[in-house]
Amino acid sequence: MLPAEYGGGGLSNVDFVIAAEEIQAVDPGFGTTVLVNGLGLMPVWYYGTEEQKKRFIGSATADESGEFLVGYAASEPPGTPGGTANFDAPAIDGAGMHVTARLDGDEYVINGRKYWPCNVGGWDNKGANLNLVVVRTGSESGGTAGLSAIMVERGTPGITYRSISTSAQRSAPNCEIVFEDARVPASNLIEGTKGNGDLVINRNFAWSGPVAGIGAVAVARSAYEDALRWAKTYTGGGPKPIIHYQYPGYVLGDVATKIEAARYFCWKSAHYLDQHGYHGEMLGAMCKVHCTEMLFDCVYKCMQVVGVNSVDKKQRFDRYLREAALLPLYDAGNFGMQRRRVHGVMVDEGFNPRAFMDDEPVDFTKDMEGIDTIPGPKTDEPTIPSPQTAEPFAVR
Structure with a gap:
């Protein structure tokens, strides 16, 4: 991930995320x-x-x-x-x-x-x-x-x-x-x-957002592949492997869909970092939150397909479940640090809600930090525009 001019590999963020998935699917x-x-x-x-x-x-x-x-x-x-x-x-x-x-x-x-x-x-x-x-x-x-x-x-x-x-x-x-x-x-x-250590933290976790996200994709992928393999060989006493029945087929299909969507979100976030000078404080947080919280649902659904046998440690689902519990908590917890960064950018007067769709830069400043860190009512409550005076969102 380090620049070639200082002896690094010079990979793009997209390259790095693709490699990271393969590493994290194993460990x-x-x-x-x-x-x-x-x-x-x-x-x-x-x-x-x-x-x-x-x-x-x-x-x-x-x-x-x-x-x-x-x-x-x-x-x-x-x-x-x-x-x-x-x-x-x-x-x-x-x-x-x-x-x-x-x-x-x-x-x-x-x-x-x-x-x-x-x-x-x-x-x-x-x-x-x-x-x-x-x-x-x-x-x-x-x-x-x-x-x-x-x-x-x-x-x-x-x-x-x-x-x-x-x-x-x-x-x-x-x-x-x-x-x-x-x-x-x-x-x-x-x-x-x-005097800018706060910006270092936010920028670091913007960069690591799609890497943590692809880690969730990797673990979900491993759980899905293990569950699919099980469903294609285990009959449960019936005439055919359970993959031929509706519930396992639909559940694993939903899991596969979520994995694919999360993978593309990670690629999008990594590409955005490449396009915008390694700044993506809001999008990186969104990616990390979405993908890591997708993971727990996917792992548990895979365990439902495998049934009580998923509790047997030789099936590895205990490890997937521990990872699913950890990923939303580590690398700047989803509650507190990640969601607060999204909130801080979104509340800014100049925020364009279509910026990521249009691949436009979204600046992150000190003014966007610290939101909701002090509990209780604020002394300088902002004025809320009435429906009559609020400017409508333009369609284009």
Whole structure:
């Protein structure tokens, strides 16, 4: 996914999504590990200086061992205060990210904890080769300001990594990171992210939207193919395999239809990113939500076709079911981060509801962040136009 000029493969997003489906149909956890390499390095390409691009992206693409690993650390521990879903809330205290980076001479001193980041521990829990960490560099700023992204290199003192035991995608390593006065060179702060870490997060999850979406397609595809194979061989004591009966045939036909529709949505979203400078904050979120929530329904319908035998672990449906439960929750949860991004763009005065149909760019700005992050009534309620004064939507 990295640009050819810095030693990468230079694949388009469409190419990458097609390859990602094949990987994730076998092991979605490994697909996540590959994806997170991009989440850690793509912001360097977007926002870094030329020197930073050559130093960080170049070190990854020059590796010949096949072991170079990059992590992306945004998520923080749950609690009060804590968590990450409201990272763009306007409140200063009790909301958003709490890992701080204080400038001390020519170094940043990092303190705090991250929870859930993938790849960050590396292969041995002593740190990935590089970790992109979203930190609060402006302690007096709210969620939509004061965040930045800094590269932390393996071997940096003052950092510990602890594995999290997960119920799904166990081949994708998640960790808790503890920073205790960890010192990182100031030159590792990605230049264009200073005060724009919020935009880094939203742009990252726009790019990963169709990749997570195609992961859902891949898992649904595997469940569907297993259920179809079962239906074509299992008779249930009848004269013919159950595929010849109406219910299994109709249910599997519906599943196949949903898989195809979701696949094309991922291709559309990836192509949109290719066309619009890797910006697709709203469409990427829509794709991720739609495809991952399609997955659970597809997997369970396949299990209904197979019946109680789907509970037998040798049939693999337990794994598909765990993945189906996970995908809507990971990579920026569908509730909170993904749907809020869609809402934030949609409420903007200049939003064109036909933009994606017409392949037009949809800008994402700080003004679109933070919507609905503060509960309760607002003091500056917008004026609602009456039906008589509201401008009708033009037909063209």
